[in-house]
Amino acid sequence: xxxxxxxxxxxxxxxxxxxxxxxxxxxxxxxxxxxxxxxxxxxxxxxxxxxxxxxxxxxxxxxxxxxxxxxxxxxxxxxxxxxxxxxxxxxxxxxxxxxxxxxxxxxxxxxxxxxxxxxxxxxxxxxxxxxxxxxxxxxxxxxxxxxxxxxxxxxxxxxxxxxxxxxxxxxxxxxxxxxxxxxxxxxxxxxxxxxxxxxxxxxxxxxxxxxxxxxxxxxxxxxxxxxxxxxxxxxxxxxxxxxxxxxxxxxxxxxxxxxxxxxxxxxxxxxxxxxxxxxxxxxxxxxxxxxxxxxxx
Amino acid sequence: xxxxxxxxxxxxxxxxxxxxxxxxxxxxxxxxxxxxxxxxxxxxxxxxxxxxxxxxxxxxxxxxxxxxxxxxxxxxxxxxxxxxxxxxxxxxxxxxxxxxxxxxxxxxxxxxxxxxxxxxxxxxxxxxxxxxxxxxxxxxxxxxxxxxxxxxxxxxxxxxxxxxxxxxxxxxxxxxxxxxxxxxxxxxxxxxxxxxxxxxxxxxxxxxxxxxxxxxxxxxxxxxxxxxxxxxxxxxxxxxxxxxxxxxxxxxxxxxxxxxxxxxxxxxxxxxxxxxxxxxxxxxxxxxxxxxxxxxx
Numbered sequence: 233x234x235x236x237x238x239x240x241x242x243x244x245x246x247x248x249x250x251x252x253x254x255x256x257x258x259x260x261x262x263x264x265x266x267x268x269x270x271x272x273x274x275x276x277x278x279x280x281x282x283x284x285x286x287x288x289x290x291x292x293x294x295x296x297x298x299x300x301x302x303x304x305x306x307x308x309x310x311x312x313x314x315x316x317x318x319x320x321x322x323x324x325x326x327x328x329x330x331x332x333x334x335x336x337x338x339x340x341x342x343x344x345x346x347x348x349x350x351x352x353x354x355x356x357x358x359x360x361x362x363x364x365x366x367x368x369x370x371x372x373x374x375x376x377x378x379x380x381x382x383x384x385x386x387x388x389x390x391x392x393x394x395x396x397x398x399x400x401x402x403x404x405x406x407x408x409x410x411x412x413x414x415x416x417x418x419x420x421x422x423x424x425x426x427x428x429x430x431x432x433x434x435x436x437x438x439x440x441x442x443x444x445x446x447x448x449x450x451x452x453x454x455x456x457x458x459x460x461x462x463x464x465x466x467x468x469x470x471x472x473x474x475x476x477x478x479x480x481x482x483x484x485x486x487x488x489x490x491x492x493x494x495x496x497x498x499x500x501x502x503x504x505x506x507x508x509x510x511x512x513x514x515x516x517x518x519x520x521x522x523x524x525x526x527x528x529x
Numbered sequence: 530x531x532x533x534x535x536x537x538x539x540x541x542x543x544x545x546x547x548x549x550x551x552x553x554x555x556x557x558x559x560x561x562x563x564x565x566x567x568x569x570x571x572x573x574x575x576x577x578x579x580x581x582x583x584x585x586x587x588x589x590x591x592x593x594x595x596x597x598x599x600x601x602x603x604x605x606x607x608x609x610x611x612x613x614x615x616x617x618x619x620x621x622x623x624x625x626x627x628x629x630x631x632x633x634x635x636x637x638x639x640x641x642x643x644x645x646x647x648x649x650x651x652x653x654x655x656x657x658x659x660x661x662x663x664x665x666x667x668x669x670x671x672x673x674x675x676x677x678x679x680x681x682x683x684x685x686x687x688x689x690x691x692x693x694x695x696x697x698x699x700x701x702x703x704x705x706x707x708x709x710x711x712x713x714x715x716x717x718x719x720x721x722x723x724x725x726x727x728x729x730x731x732x733x734x735x736x737x738x739x740x741x742x743x744x745x746x747x748x749x750x751x752x753x754x755x756x757x758x759x760x761x762x763x764x765x766x767x768x769x770x771x772x773x774x775x776x777x778x779x780x781x782x783x784x785x786x787x788x789x790x791x792x793x794x795x796x797x798x799x800x801x802x803x804x805x806x807x808x809x810x811x812x813x814x815x816x817x818x819x820x821x822x823x824x825x826x
Contacts, residue, residue: 260636261643301633301640304608307650311607335630335658336598337688339557343598346558353604361632363660364686365693389661391634396662400709403700412697 238382256488265502390438390461439467463490535679553785562799687735687758760787
């Protein structure tokens with residue numbers, strides 16, 4: 233595992249599977265199919281739900297993104313369930329991107345890296361929040377380099393208020409905050425470029441801001457993007473097409489609620505949550521691939 | 530518990546105990562006293578270490594700040610140990626500030642709030658990273674209001690590279706990024722002001738930047754500060770005196786390694802880690818109180 237490079241594993245998986253889909257595992261306890269809760273503790277229900285989703289989508293997506301918050305909502309039961317689900321996803325041949333937006337400095341950042349990015353941890357990459365500056369990111373970069381792991385640094389996020397800080401203009405450089413951050417991300421990742429031309433230090437860039445997405449693609453030619461905001465947050469396949477290069481590489485697009493709770497929108501019984509998730513994943517895969525072809529043609 | 534207000538519990542504890550010390554629980558697995566590791570699994574050693582520290586310091590500090598990263602380093606064993614330690618600290622009469630620098634939006638932020646700030650969770654406040662803007666903070670503010678809990682928003686952090694983003698000047702307002710963030714923190718906390726005049730929405734302001742600390746104290750007269758950087762990171766009691774008002778309220782000062790690993794610096798055997806931590810806590814308490822008195826006089 234250590235001999236290779238996260239960015240290359242990501243690109244190879246995209247080409248191999250013909251998919252750019254990342255399925256977000258957001259097992260909101262309030263929305264779990266009720267039949268999973270009967271006779272089970274909540275943690276067991278979460279685990280069965282996530283593993284059922286993984287079985288159904290593994291062939292059609294390249295990664296899952298467990299959202300740490302929904303596992304932490306299990307309180308003392310959190311970590312055994314999270315780790316079990318992550319191991320299951322790895323065994324299903326998926327990349328695992330743990331979305332915890334972690335951030336800290338020095339030996340504390342090393343402790344997070346020790347938890348998730350070292351040795352046999354079933355995690356390929358984590359999301360990192362850069363508010364602390366280089367001290368809060370470089371420890372993760374160093375571990376990623378040594379352990380063939382990756383990270384995705386929050387740059388321009390998909391939420392409505394992301395501009396409150398990220399879109400402000402800086403007087404010295406004339407850049408916007410997210411542009412400044414983008415340039416830092418490129419610098420942090422400059423020594424981790426793989427054979428496909430992408431770094432193992434990626435950026436989180438929301439699909440809900442397609443102009444900024446296109447601009448950042450041009451600004452960061454070697455940075456892979458993790459693109460949230462598809463589906464439930466309103467972005468379409470056309471919105472994300474600009475995130476990809478001419479090979480269809482350079483990004484993966486995440487959908488969480490739109491896939492794992494697809495049975496609700498499709499008016500299917502909760503017992504068919506997995507089939508509905510599979511259908512939604514296939515549909516999203518095809519829509520993105522078509523949009524990329526149209527955009528290239 | 531819900532009838533009162535986190536900020537008031539904080540101020541009352543400071544006046545009651547005559548202490549402004551928060552002890553950071555950073556149980557770095559590589560630095561645990563070796564006798565605790567003999568015959569114990571790592572998680573047990575971490576728990577014994579933290580509970581031993583809590584017993585020793587409870588009388589002389591008002592809060593502990595468990596650092597989530599060092600518990601997460603226990604991997605699947607993380608959450609049971611973290612929750613057990615937090616419960617133990619609460620039973621010892623301490624406020625518990627969980628330092629996870631969490632950040633997310635909407636229902637995901639609610640999941641973190643559900644985990645740590647609701648019902649019988651043994652957590653009084655958490656630290657929050659504001660890079661996502663209001664969407665990433667207001668869900669925590671709402672839960673804090675409903676559940677008499679608090680949060681501390683990263684504003685000007687103690688690390689050397691904090692200025693890479695936080696000290697940049699914004700062209701529209703002419704403010705620095707951390708000043709802009711400070712004004713947002715005041716706005717987010719404006720409706721949670723308690724009887725002592727402080728909000729349950731606090732700010733993290735590093736002791737290692739004493740000028741900015743003094744400036745932010747003046748700028749945010751109703752915001753309690755969680756002040757890291759004391760001791761191991763180099764800040765002194767004189768550096769933090771400006772964080773306090775004329776009543777000696779308005780801030781708590783954290784020290785982690787300087788207290789929990791005090792036996793190393795004092796050349797005491799590891800078996801005396803708890804006594805060393807107690808002595809270091811008493812010393813820090815007295816130094817801060819003296820510096821406040823001198824500064825007032």
